[in-house]
Amino acid sequence: MLTGKPSRTALRVAIRRAAHQMADHPPVLNDPITAQLLTPETVGPSYDRDMERAMHPVGRDFRCMMAARSRYAEDQLADSVAAGVRQYVVLGAGLDTFAYRNPFSELRVFEVDFPATQEWKRWVLETAGVAVPENLIFAAVDFEHQTLAEGLRAAGADASQPTFFSWLGVVPYLTLPAFRATLATVGGFPAGSAVSFDYAFPPETLSPERRGIFDRLAERVAAAGEPFQLFFTEEQMETEFRQAGFHRVEQVDTDEMNQRYFADRADGLKLSDARFGIWTTAWV
Structure with missing residues (x-):
């Protein structure tokens, strides 16, 4: 991310989530708030072009992936809440909307992001007329000057309480x-805490066809100033978690995600066979 500027990737992710609400029925992720946030005023002059591109059949794979990964993390969160968790930390929150449609009245939500991106999000919320709920706490963290633990403590998070973390669309950029x-900070929370995120496989492990798809995506995010730089195999990720x-x-591949969220759809919507990443949850 460019220093002092909001994340362009966060906007693109939100555009695809909004397009999913409009183009795919029923939506895998029921998220009407995102479409409310994205308007010509908040997106800018590219709004019509961006939405048309995201809703096009060619953009279907990406909007499908963005919706599925949020649904996966929110399902894992729901299980944690049922087990007694009352704190939820959204790392790299961007334009994530869970806090504004949170069905759990006792769950405190902490949105962690760079100060510039968080300032931009608060402007988007105000411009779109979306109220900030009482159980949401913004935690603007400048990682050049403070740690995640320090940022959470300053925001009032209780490190003695089991906490669920989501970390979507962030790891490949680190x-x-x-x-x-960050993983060590999460791992230092009490038993019952957990984290869900997605990560990318090393490019050299991909088939030539999948490598081509990955390279095109990598070029686009690099052009936005947010290049991919971190990759893991499943075995390497298991080791990171244990340490x-x-x-x-739990590590969930494309086939399992399609079985969970896209089985028997009349429109045939499902994750593509690109398979250059995976979804995971780990518990302390």
């Missing part, structure tokens, strides 16, 4: 030390 520092203090790990 350095390995930054990834490990950070996690005791149970």
Whole structure:
């Protein structure tokens, strides 16, 4: 992300989630708030072009992936809430909308992001007329000057309470030390805490066809100033979790995600066979 500027990737993700609400029925992720946030005023002059592109059949794979990964994390969160978790931390929140449609009245939500992106989001919310709920806390964290633990403590998060973390669409952009520092922070929370995120496979492990798809995506995000730089195999990720203090790990591939969320759809919507990443949850 460019220093001092909001994340362009966060906007593109939100555009695809909004397009999913309008183009795919029923939606895998029921998220009417995103479409409310995205208007010509908040997106800018490219709004019509961006929405048309996201709703086009060619854009179907990406809007499908964005919706599915949020649905996966929110399902894992629901299980954690049923087990007694009352704190939810959204790392790299961008334009995530869970807090504004939160069905759990006792769940406190902390949105963590760079100050510039969070300032932009608050402007988007105000411009779109979306109220900030009382159980949402913004935690603007400048990682050049403070750690995640310090940022959460300053925002009032209770490190003695089991907490669920989501970390969607972030890991591939990190350095390995930054990834490990965040994982260690989450792993230091009490038993019952968990984290869900997605990550990308090393490009050299992909088939030529999948490598071509990945390279085109990598070129686009690099042009936006947010290049991919961190990749793992499933075995490497298992090792990272164990070293950070996690005791149970779930790794979900494309086939399992399609079975969970896209089985028997009349429109045939499903995740593509690109298969250059995976979804995971780990519990402390």
